[in-house]
Amino acid sequence: MLVEQSILTHRFPNGLTLLVEPMEWLESAAFALLLPAGCAHDPLDRWGLGSMTCEMVQRGCGERDSRQFVNDLENLGVDHSASVSNAHTSFGGAMPHEQLYEALTIHADLVRRPHLPADQFEDAQQVCLQEVYALEDDLAQRMMQELRRRRYGDPYGRSSQGSEESVSAITLEDVQQHFAQYYQPQNAILSVAGKVDWDRLREHVEQLFGDWPPQTLGQITTTPGAGPRCHIPHESSQTHLGIAYPSVPYSHPDYYQARGAVGVLSDGMSSRLFTEVREKRGLVYTVSASCHSLRHTGSVLCYAGTTTDRAQETLDVIIAELERLTQGIEAGELSRLKARIKSSLIFQQESSPSRAGTMAADWYHLGRVKTLEEVSTAIDALTVESINYYLAQHPPRDYTIVTLGEQELNTAYGVS
């Protein structure tokens, strides 16, 4: 059963948007603070600057040094996080609801009054380099990063870590400049869900962020990806396969048609990829496909990991399943998908962090927040015919294919 939601929004004159969903039945509250400081804004020769800045702001802010900052959040029972995506630098927290106000106060210091201490710069740089080195052993992730780079080009296909060279080149002055330009309220989103009082919260946020001056954001220059095929040679037991093809973004009127088609491919244990690749043939332990959305474009991203001598067959079977989609989906597939998605919507009501995250993503992509009821209605409206019509208009094609493993595969599929 879906509860009647009230989703409250307030846009402050400086450009910060506050989104609030009171969830009276919970004892927790959660927030997500998204700043438009994604790694797409990192200068090419300072790639990783967003991550470096995110690391540095956590090393002391306001009246707290870095230890006091962590200690205070932990004493409040705030499970806190910080991350950099292509579009945003995000800070989040989940906590007992009484602690929300203090947690936000501390985070206001974090994004507005960090010390950026010179004596911690080297440690912070080492932390970021550790992330770059750790990636060497994460083969699936390395392959998927290459897939996104080729599918979207630069900077939208970038990951946030940077390279050893670019992170090593970053200076404290770079961090200070990046902070000054991008840690600001224009296009920033503060999303809060859980047991909260709207009036008190809005006033509190006004006090914390109301006088935060906006800055002008930098322009982004794009360059296309380096071609739709890539093999990364690596001595490993498994070959990691990535396939991407164009799809509509989250904001597109046909998004749920695309989502429905991918659901038939990959949602649940009766989905086509799981059935054909794993259940019938035992080719993989992991196979999946999902919708990935930037604001202006989208993709379907597929992944599979399989041992070297079965990699070609795995790739062939996946591509055959993608092609078979255009022959149409079936009523049973759609009704199962609807049941799964609608359960997920109801499960979201039991999680404040999940709602805070979803609201923030909605606002970024749509400039508004969808209610669960609205999503439910859109899912109800899907029909076999509507999805098949969508698939006829947008058949899987123009594949970007990246493989990582011992042997290169034959990837000569439908390049148009």
Added chain:
Amino acid sequence: MEFRSHTLSNGLEIIAEVNPRAYSLGLAFFVKTGARDETDEISGVSHFLEHMVFKGTPHRSAADVNRELDELGSHSNAFTSEEQTVYYATVLPEYQEKCIELLADIMRPALREDDFVTEKKVILEEIAKYEDEPPYGAHEKSMAVHFGDHPLARSVLGTAASVSALSAEQMQAYFDRRYSPMNMALVAAGKVDFAQLIRQAKRFCGGWPPFAAERAISRAPQRQAFQVYANDSAAQEYCVLLANGPCATDDDRYAGRILATVLGDDSGSRLYWELVDSGLAECALMGAYEYQGTGLFMAYLGCMPEDAAANLKRMHDLFRKAESEGITEQEIVRAQNKICSHVVRQAERPSSRMFSVGNGWIQRREYRTTAQVVKAYRKVTAAQVNALLAKYPLTTNTTVCVGPLTEIEPPQ
């Protein structure tokens, strides 16, 4: 929130934490069986069987099982550990009966030969996947070294050789020995109709024949060992450190969790400040894990190979300092605040409560409310935590390193 329990005549226990305000319902069969109940010949059978349970019954094909789980809109899965095999689904309350019927049916799997052959390939892929990724088997190796002859030394996945050699008959024999209703529990949490749950369990599980399924339980001896396994495919060095700790029924297990949080949580712990915040290691963590009869503190280090020896020395010094100087009251309070906040937030989801309630029951035949758990953590004192460090010295440990290095100087 209300705790309910009932035992069927064949010994199957049904337990539930009923929360009328929840929107969903978590349902699970906990089977008290896992790697520790295996022998060399059938290493990996518990986990392989967990996969085979989804491959159908006399009444359903594998495709039927998958399709019906999806038709319920369920989020379902299963996992196998050293001690438990758990099958679970989260559904909307209106699907309670259908979900129980399906889960109960798959608890009596057909184990068909052709499904067995196909699924074996999936298991071998799973083994290959873990061979390729951090920590490159360091966890299994450390358990084997630390536990020696103790049953907890066994790997959950088994090896490519042991799984390849398994037959469907061996699996059936294992099933016939372990999947007794007396060795299982049906666990529910959230918006449960308990009266119906008993009726449904009687109908769908009442015919399962009971038999005794025992398990030998013993405490593992303390061990001091240091081993390095070279693995060229790894770029970084990965080290796992195991020391004994409280077992699942020890009262000081709450103090153990607090100690692990103070020393090795992923944020704000001593290991974090010493190794991660400084950029000396990509990862340095510690956790407390309780088993029946014995327990572990497990620490984990991932770093550049050239820093491994120095980082292990730093960890050793950090443990020694904790043993000699103790943990402060402030650190205890902070860990309590962190853990209790986590416990309370987790409790908002029936799917998480189902695991906590089921695990407590399987390990201790005991139910504790969230409030009781919070109270148990709040009661822990610095003196209790420091007593643990004397009882289970972290400097007496099994260390196993896997990565590019062929040798590492053990810390003194």
